[in-house]
Each structure stands twice: as structure tokens, then as C-alpha cells.
Amino acid sequence: MNKRELFLQHVAQTSPAPLGLEIVKASGTTLRDANGKKYLDLIAGISVCNVGHCHPKVVKAIKKQLNDYMHLLVYGEMIETPEVQYAKWLTDHLPASLNSVYFTNSGAEATEGAMKLAKRFTNRTRIIAFNKSYHGSTQGALSIMGDEYWRNAYRPLLPDVLHLEYDDPASLAEITTQTACVIAETVQAERGVYTPSAQWMTALRQKCTETGALLILDEIQVGFGRTGTIWGFEQFNVVPDIVLLGKALGGGMPLGAFVADKNIMQVFTEKPVLGHITTFGGHPVCCAAGLAAFKVLLKEGILDQVNNKAALFREMLQHPLIKAVRVNGLLIAVEFEHFDINKQVIDGCLQKGILSDWFLFAPECLRIAPPLTISPKEIKKAVKTILQVLDGISQPK
Structure with missing residues (x-):
């Protein structure tokens, strides 16, 4: 058995389709998998790693x-x-x-x-x-x-x-x-x-x-x-x-x-x-x-930068498929018409090295809650990727 098979067999599963990434290194806002691929983390372990991974x-x-x-x-x-x-x-x-x-x-x-x-x-x-x-x-x-x-x-x-x-x-x-x-x-x-x-x-x-x-x-x-x-x-x-x-x-x-x-x-x-x-x-x-x-x-002045970073996300997150963007600091929900669109965004971003997620009671919303240490350059990269993925999704009739 390979590691994924062992994971599915011996680690109790709570979802029929777990993410299944094998992460071998995490630092700051970056995760790296067993194949060397890097991911920009937009969810910080669900608001856990506020000062970044492995500070x-x-x-x-x-x-x-x-x-x-x-x-x-x-x-x-x-x-x-x-x-x-x-x-x-x-x-x-x-x-x-x-x-x-x-x-x-x-x-x-x-x-x-x-x-x-x-x-x-x-x-x-x-x-x-x-x-x-x-x-x-x-x-x-x-x-x-x-x-x-x-x-x-x-x-x-x-x-x-x-x-x-x-x-x-x-x-x-x-x-x-x-x-x-x-x-x-x-x-x-x-x-x-x-x-x-x-x-x-x-x-x-x-x-x-x-x-x-x-x-x-x-x-x-x-x-x-x-x-x-x-x-x-x-x-x-x-x-x-x-x-x-x-x-x-x-x-x-x-x-x-x-x-x-x-x-x-x-x-x-x-x-x-x-x-x-x-x-x-x-x-x-x-x-x-x-x-x-x-x-x-x-x-380290991290708190002083949160609202400016949030404003940058809000300013850039504009697309015909985005219904609403709700922001409270670096806790952000990007709302789409339905979950299918959000799932395509999550999957498409993952392929491009951006890790995101959805919300438990709002599956139509993309979760953005990165480490508070995320840089403006990383924010721009993340949002541009999200918008690129959205551009590739067919508009609903």
C-alpha cells in the first residue's frame, strides 16, 4: 500500500473525499507536499496559524x-x-x-x-x-x-x-x-x-x-x-x-x-x-x-496590518460570478451562486497552488482566512489565481 491507501485504510475518515495532500513542510504561509509542490495557504489550518506555520x-x-x-x-x-x-x-x-x-x-x-x-x-x-x-x-x-x-x-x-x-x-x-x-x-x-x-x-x-x-x-x-x-x-x-x-x-x-x-x-x-x-x-x-x-x-506589528490587508482582498475580489464579499479583518467569505461554482474554484486554485476551503453552513462561500502574516504580494497572487479560475468557469444561463 502507498501512503494514501494507508491513510484511507487506517486513519478514521469523516468525509468521502478527503483532501489527501501529503504535506512534508510548512513555513510561514507556504506548504510543500511530498512531490515538492508549494501551496499558498489561505486558511491557516482554519484560523489556527495566525502568526504563520512554524514561526x-x-x-x-x-x-x-x-x-x-x-x-x-x-x-x-x-x-x-x-x-x-x-x-x-x-x-x-x-x-x-x-x-x-x-x-x-x-x-x-x-x-x-x-x-x-x-x-x-x-x-x-x-x-x-x-x-x-x-x-x-x-x-x-x-x-x-x-x-x-x-x-x-x-x-x-x-x-x-x-x-x-x-x-x-x-x-x-x-x-x-x-x-x-x-x-x-x-x-x-x-x-x-x-x-x-x-x-x-x-x-x-x-x-x-x-x-x-x-x-x-x-x-x-x-x-x-x-x-x-x-x-x-x-x-x-x-x-x-x-x-x-x-x-x-x-x-x-x-x-x-x-x-x-x-x-x-x-x-x-x-x-x-x-x-x-x-x-x-x-x-x-x-x-x-x-x-x-x-x-x-x-x-511584531502583525495586528496593525490586518485591516489594510483585508481592504486589499476586498478591493481585488471583483468578478461577475462573485455575489458578495463579507469581510471582518482577515476572515473573509466570497459568496457564489451555489456550491458547484465554489467547488470548481477550490479545486482549480488547488491545482494552481492555492489552498482554500468552504464554510460549514455556507458551502457556496469560499473561505479566506490566511495567516495574518500574509504579504500584499501573496494576497495579489492569491486573488489573481482565484479570478483566473473564475474566468474559466462557464457563466450560468
Whole structure:
């Protein structure tokens, strides 16, 4: 068997047609396969590699920590320097009320932990989420996922979950004193980059405050500069009670977190003790990598360039087959009439060395979410390739 056959035979498959590229090297915005072909990465591992693949400072931090120690004991029992340092850096760059970090292995696990925390703290059971939302694929996260197509095969799921319309003022009336928490993405990424109005986000915050429901904002995909500020919620002038982090949090290593006020988080310490536990959460190597990547993001001027790069994408992405372009920093959805056109664009770009993708709830939209380090020259190359592929697609009659 060749490697592709071994891959298909022994690695569990979740799609009938996996991409199947054998990548042997990744650096910056470039991937290289086993045949030496280079690809410009426009999706950054789904918003993971915000400072690029294998940034030298991240690699150095990983190697240093490997020489010190790796796993020691389950979460929270040992003082592990990378974990403590990263928690301090994160909370130093978050609002004062977000001062206690619980590290997990992934964004989905952060969602799960936050759901438990909200129910425990409020002593309520009702959880509100929104249609076309994505918060992970585990049982609890799936229960609040905003699309029945993805939920249906796994029912029964968690009870007492209500889905509302996102960015709809009328839906906020459903938030009551029976609500434990409201979980919302700051920007609905998988819907195809849908940004709510500032008025709605303010009203959502106010309604949660009035009813005592905790507001949980999911920054797993949009955090760490993706929208042009460190945190997406900064742009709405609201502060959540709990924020969910993941993807870029680990600088390319697996890491998630949920962050809240210590007064909220401390309910995990008793009745029962060990109210939330994980073996590998806050792994020292992952925290060392994430801290290094966060410092790169903050100290190398990467954030200052995001909006200019986004504007260049917006300016150039013009074609008769493009219905709309929705942009929030370097999270961009290019909408076509239907998925067939998008699939031709994805496949055509891949042949020409450009790696792109679609959105879970918006398959007619091309995903553009490159490393934030992408250069203007690379942006021009990527867009010119997209437009060339579009030129080769027959116009619908």
C-alpha cells in the first residue's frame, strides 16, 4: 500500500473525499507536499496559524520546553511555568473581569467546560444559542450547534437548549431568569462571516445582565487578531462573562481555554471537588508555544496590518460570478451562486497552488482566512489565481 491507501485504510475518515495532500513542510504561509509542490495557504489550518506555520520563535519555545519537561500530572495540580505565564499574559490583555483561565485541549472542550460552569454558577439549566452557530462537535457543543442537519443523527442531545435567530432584537425576549447562559459567536464564521450589529450585541449584553444569565462569547475562531483587534468583542464595546478561546491560542499546538472572573470559576473547586477535570489541558509544551505566538502577535506589528490587508482582498475580489464579499479583518467569505461554482474554484486554485476551503453552513462561500502574516504580494497572487479560475468557469444561463 502507498501512503494514501494507508491513510484511507487506517486513519478514521469523516468525509468521502478527503483532501489527501501529503504535506512534508510548512513555513510561514507556504506548504510543500511530498512531490515538492508549494501551496499558498489561505486558511491557516482554519484560523489556527495566525502568526504563520512554524514561526521560529514558537519552534524555539517548544524545543526549550521539551528539554525541561512535558506532562507531569492532571490539570491544576502542579505549578507549571508555561501555563502560569500564559494565563497571566492572557488576562493582562483581557478586561479585568476575565481574570481566571481554565486551559483545555481544544475549543470544543472550552465550550463544554463553559456550559458546565454556567449551569453550576447560576443553578439554572436553560442554555440559549443561535441558529447557524458553531461551537464544536462534542455532545454538549453539538447540542448548541445551530443547524439541525448536523445535530439530527446524534439525538437525543442535551435537553433545555433553545436556538434563537442571531442579530434579531426580537429573539432577546426569550432570555429570562431561567436562562443559565447565552452562547454566541462574536462573528458567525461558519455562516459565511456574518457580523452582528453593535446595537444587537449591546442589547444582548444588557439582557443577560438584567436576567442574571451569563453571556458566553465564542472567540475560538475570531480571537488573536483575526478581525483586526486582539479580541473580536472589543469592536462592540461589550465584555462577556465567559470567553471561549482555541485554534490560534496554541500557536499551532492543540490548546483551548475558557476565561471568566475568579468568583465564577471558583465554583468548580467544591460541591463537588474537581468540578471540571482534564488530563492534558494546559499542557506545558502547548502553553509555551501559545505564549510565544501571542508575544509575536503583540510585538511584531502583525495586528496593525490586518485591516489594510483585508481592504486589499476586498478591493481585488471583483468578478461577475462573485455575489458578495463579507469581510471582518482577515476572515473573509466570497459568496457564489451555489456550491458547484465554489467547488470548481477550490479545486482549480488547488491545482494552481492555492489552498482554500468552504464554510460549514455556507458551502457556496469560499473561505479566506490566511495567516495574518500574509504579504500584499501573496494576497495579489492569491486573488489573481482565484479570478483566473473564475474566468474559466462557464457563466450560468
